[in-house]
Amino acid sequence: MPLSVRQRLLACTLSVLFFAQTVHSQTVPSFLKANPRWVDSVFNAMTPDQRISQLIMVAGFSNRTQSYEDSLMTLVRTYQIGGIVFFQGGPIRQARLINRLQTVAKVPMLVALDGEWGLGMRLDSTVRFPYQMTMGAIQGRDDLIYKMGAAVARQSRRLGIHVNFAPVADVNNNPNNPVINFRSFGEDKEAVARKALAYMKGMQDNGLLTSLKHFPGHGDTGTDSHYDLPLISKNREQLDQLELYPFRKLIDAGAAGVMIAHLNIPALDSTPNLPSTLSRKVVTDLLKNELGFGGLIYSDAMNMKGVMKYFPSGIADRMGLEAGMDVLEYTLDIPRAIAEVKQAIADGRLSQADIDARCRKVLAAKAWSGLDRYKPVDLMNLVRDLNEPESNLINRLLTEEALTVLKNDREPSGEPLIPLLNLGTKRIASVSLDAAQETSFQKMLANYTAVKSFNIAASTADTTIERIRKELEGYDVLLVGVHLSNIRPAVQYGVTPKTVALLKELCETGKAVVSVFGNPYALNKLEGLDKARGLIMAYQLTSFTEELAAQLIFGAIPAKGKLPVTVNEQFKLNDGIATSSISRLKYTIPEEVGVDSYFLTAKVDSLMQVALEQKATPGGVVEMAKDGKVIFRKAYGTHTYEGLTPTKEDDLFDLASVTKVSTSTPALMRLVDEGKFDLNKTMGDYLPSFKNSNKADLVWRDVLTHQAGLKASIAFWLDTKNPDGTWKDHTFSEEKHGPYKVEITDHLFMHKKYRKTIFETIRDSPVSTKKDYVYSDLSFILYPQIVEKMTDQNFEDYLKKNIYEPLGATTLTFNPMRFYPLPRIVPTEYDSVFRKTLVWGRVHDEGAAMLGGLSGHAGLFGTSNDLLKLAQMYLQKGYYGGKQFISPQTITEFTRYQFPEKGSRRGIGFDKPTFKYSGNAPRNASPQSFGHSGFTGTFIWVDPQYNISYVFMSNRVYPSRSHTKLITLNIRTNVADALYEGILRGPTSNVATILATP
Structure with missing residues (x-):
């Protein structure tokens, strides 16, 4: 029954209202409003053929021959093509090629790239971000995906790229999908829409045009459209419920572009073998009219079998424009494509107005991308800029969350x-x-x-x-x-x-x-x-x-x-x-804790270069952590000045006096926790043989802070020499036999009973009545005896079973040659007086050597990484790896100033900053910080205020202890100050944005 005039008017009004509401719900792509004066000016200067050419994107490769590049130049010059999409190559080569091509383009070309996981998808020497499937596993951190999009935009624009054919908005609900699969965010349409939106916004908000793909949805197919035309047999309701859902959401949010897939979908267009790329019902009726999309519509690559199987190049391109597409990607036969489009205009299948409108849209995209003020790609520092540390950080954070x-x-x-x-x-x-x-x-x-x-x-x-x-x-x-x-x-x-x-x-x-x-x-x-x-x-x-x-x-x-x-x-x-x-150490980059890696690396490298050039040390290892994260770990130099063995991060060093805070001090802290050791008791209380000595009443708190009056040290080996330089009886032999079992070198062995003489010498040594601060090794030689007596365990076994092994610090050991090959152990000094050999794999300290390499004052070896675990345990108030090794109260007690009123900088066992800078600690160290230095060139430092731990390893005593430049130049503490400075400088703006959580 025919409608009345009133009914027709009402229907028309409702239709207009519905369309208005639909359009109102869309966010109009921002590029459409860009620099209309420039768009008009350029458009008016174009011929009709040039306007057609603006809708074509040719393929580009920057890893081919010069003749290929020349032919590409000719193509652009001849047809004034509107854009180029790059597929393979490298950043420098591509930048040069882009610059060349832009010189022959009367209107700067729109440069695109298929960068679903960043530039690294197509170009060498650039960043590869995670696949979308990987990011599909992330829960509640879509902000990181947005930040990845921002990074992709920065890198793309730096390389002269204006369009990224991403994100993939396909819902991969077919496990056997051969072409989408890991390129999709997953099978949950809500998650796909949400994550694709974050990626899209990250790019578009930072100046990069995007293209959602592969419309109307390529996730449920077992056919790869690169090689054949896939058939999607779902009905319209199923498509609406799943495949189209993410596209609707992103279009409503202002998507700049959409790429049409080569799919045959009878529910949308029943024409046999017709790819959706060439279907007016899909491109115009569904995408433009029903979904209200007004941005750029790109074809998928026009060289794919999904379109070429039934429609040859040129004809397919013309049909794509007839269907409603704006840009033809990867057109193979450009002359024929242009001729076919011109014929379609002549035949009335296309209008010049259609071509003109699409040309204006492309020009608006170019203006939005900055091509209205075109500048060539700057090659200076290009590769460095494209591999910014921020991308490394984003990669790590995304991976961790997934x-x-x-x-x-x-x-x-x-x-x-x-x-x-x-x-x-x-x-x-x-x-x-x-x-x-x-x-x-x-x-x-x-x-x-x-x-x-x-x-x-x-x-x-x-x-x-x-x-x-x-x-x-x-x-x-x-x-x-x-x-x-x-x-x-x-x-x-x-x-x-x-x-x-x-x-x-x-x-x-x-x-x-x-x-x-x-x-x-x-x-x-x-x-x-x-x-x-x-x-x-x-x-x-x-x-x-x-x-x-x-x-x-x-x-x-x-x-x-x-x-x-x-x-x-x-x-x-x-x-x-x-x-x-x-709370185990995490290994990452400085940016994760807000430190600029370029700054930190440059500062540390510079200081270490000075150390090597000045022969302050043959080599060394620097390792730093902040907030429980190892952010710097690097080896420098060689084992010796003459040798060619490079220092490695996992080399073992003689820790020298750092042994004091790595063996004796943690053992005593545990004994304090167990109520077995009292800092306010005396030496006589825990050492029976000292009860009748001049040390019987010395309080341990004073002893451990070096103000009990003990001698600084005793050269025990000198007492074994006769005036003529020969060994005294019952001291040393150059052959291992009988009681001469304590191996000092391969050709020097000590009498097994001489150990007792060492302890008696300490017991009988004089005590100063002044009680001034005098740094002394002597008490630390005694602590193994105390620990063994209180625990019924060998000192080394006690440390390994109760501290080192549970920490995972398994390289911390005495006499390392029992467990590690000699090339992994760094040599120390050539001893020309006592041992008359290169000290390598054995303890440098003479007294510790005479104690069989095991003492509480020297003799521990280890890697920087394992020593840092111990430092981190201290920083974390005795907690590490799920275990409380030492109580927070005891850590606090041992690491505080004990007698600041006397001007003493000492904690219990630990060193602390002087009250006026003297170089013993980093210049920026806080009063809460603590650590220790070692004679061989080692250093450990912990600062709770800045939440940092730091280890410095070197063998500065090679070839002789007379080499003191490492100390006089303050290399160890200056390197630590580089970390402090990096923290105080704060992060770069991009890193600060990445670290900011929503």
């Missing part, structure tokens, strides 16, 4: 296995599958405790695997890394039958904690995971995922992520077990 624990069995104590506790009771091995050499995962694991590494690759012989199998029987925990080198389903995500078999075998031992570095869908192809004691999904294989998974296992960071997809019945969407951090 890591997902899917299995975490409980220990007999009831505690969850992850994070690993009680390190002193576990023998731990790491096994990296599909990795021929030691991995980043294994290297990071080794920072936490002694971990034996095994690697099994595809080429590993069966005999080697059998040897590894036998050896693993002796370990309590197996930390297994599954290193999948491929992320795509077409190659089974890199999973091989050998990997499956080995992993299953390892899981069946009941000892395995498995970390999967690959696509989460790979979990469905790995057998035996139900027998694993722990399972971590890291989502991809990068140095960030490997290092942070290792840190998660040891509790330096918590697990927060949840699966963004359903893998199978065992591993489902949103599965994820939260774990806690237990």
